[in-house]
Amino acid sequence: YEKHGKYCKKTANGYKIKIVEPLTKCTTLKRSCSVDKTGNYIYNSDYTLARKGCRKRKHTRFIDNKKVNYEEYSTIVMDGKGNLYVLGNVKNNKDDDSLYFYVLEKYSSSGKKLWSRKVQSDAESVAVSDNAVYIFNYSKLLTAYTLEGKKRSSGKRSNLSISDKKIEKKIVNIGKYFPEGLPNKKERMDAYISDHLTDKRGNVYIVGSEVFYPSGTPDEVPDGQCGNVEEVKGALIAKLNRKGETVWAKVIDRND
Numbered sequence: 531y532e533k534h535g536k537y538c539k540k541t542a543n544g545y546k547i548k549i550v551e552p553l554t555k556c557t558t559l560k561r562s563c564s565v566d567k568t569g570n571y572i573y574n575s576d577y578t579l580a581r582k583g584c585r586k587r588k589h590t591r592f593i594d595n596k597k598v599n600y601e602e603y604s605t606i607v608m609d610g611k612g613n614l615y616v617l618g619n620v621k622n623n624k625d626d627d628s629l630y631f632y633v634l635e636k637y638s639s640s641g642k643k644l645w646s647r648k649v650q651s652d653a654e655s656v657a658v659s660d661n662a663v664y665i666f667n668y669s670k671l672l673t674a675y676t677l678e679g680k681k682r683s684s685g686k687r688s689n690l691s692i693s694d695k696k697i698e699k700k701i702v703n704i705g706k707y708f709p710e711g712l713p714n715k716k717e718r719m720d721a722y723i724s725d726h727l728t729d730k731r732g733n734v735y736i737v738g739s740e741v742f743y744p745s746g747t748p749d750e751v752p753d754g755q756c757g758n759v760e761e762v763k764g765a766l767i768a769k770l771n772r773k774g775e776t777v778w779a780k781v782i783d784r785n786d
Contacts, residue, residue: 532563534549534550536548543564543566546562546563547563553718554716554717555716555717557581557786558581560577560579560580561574561576561577578785579744587710590710590711590779590780591778593781593782594783598620598783600782601619601739601783602766603617603618603619603767604618604724607663608658608729609658612638612639613677614636614638617634618632618765619765632649632651641780647679652672654666658677718747719741719742721739722738722741725738734770734772735767735768738766740765740781740784741763742785743761762784764784765782
């Protein structure tokens with residue numbers, strides 16, 4: 531039943547099969563499927579990725595959540611003290627792409643997460659003004675928080691013009707701002723950089739997704755042919771110094 535079947539085990543309902551499939555020199559896919567008593571094969575799409583011997587990334591911390599799955603950080607802004615505010619896309623159910631929500635999260639400039647708040651699913655952008663953080667859907671103001679993360683009435687702001695101003699997405703050069711170890715074709719690793727900003731000292735803060743391709747990278751699809759390129763994503767936030775060297779990076783829920 532399985533090309534990479536490692537072993538099978540008899541159960542009350544038939545047999546359980548363990549699959550261990552090598553994907554790269556240092557990455558292995560592990561999952562289990564089953565065959566019932568009548569011989570029907572039951573596919574299980576759940577899997578884990580195991581990495582052994584991959585190139586170490588000194589300045590990157592990997593974080594996993596048990597109940598939710600971070601897919602992407604899409605937008606980043608900074609307040610006058612150098613703290614960062616990011617919008618994140620989170621799946622509420624790891625097996626269902628339709629169940630998702632957004633979070634507004636605050637980080638210090640050293641990469642420490644200070645607080646996290648669940649926000650409306652149609653959140654598009656963030657702005658900091660008047661000692662508050664404002665969440666927009668394009669030019670429409672959705673909600674506001676104090677810099678300490680408390681819900682705030684949007685009517686209390688003194689700068690009324692901020693709700694009428696469309697927050698433009700910054701143009702990001704995809705070829706820049708990659709943290710250490712990315713992209714890495716040998717390990718099928720890449721990154722989507724969604725947004726970035728630069729502080730007064732020339733440090734660059736980036737957000738986006740780290741991506742792993744279990745079935746191969748897009749450039750491995752033959753010319754002129756269509757291919758279903760599977761992606762496993764994790765939210766990415768990082769700080770680079772003015773030389774482009776990684777100061778710190780965090781990857782959340784890369785699923786391994």
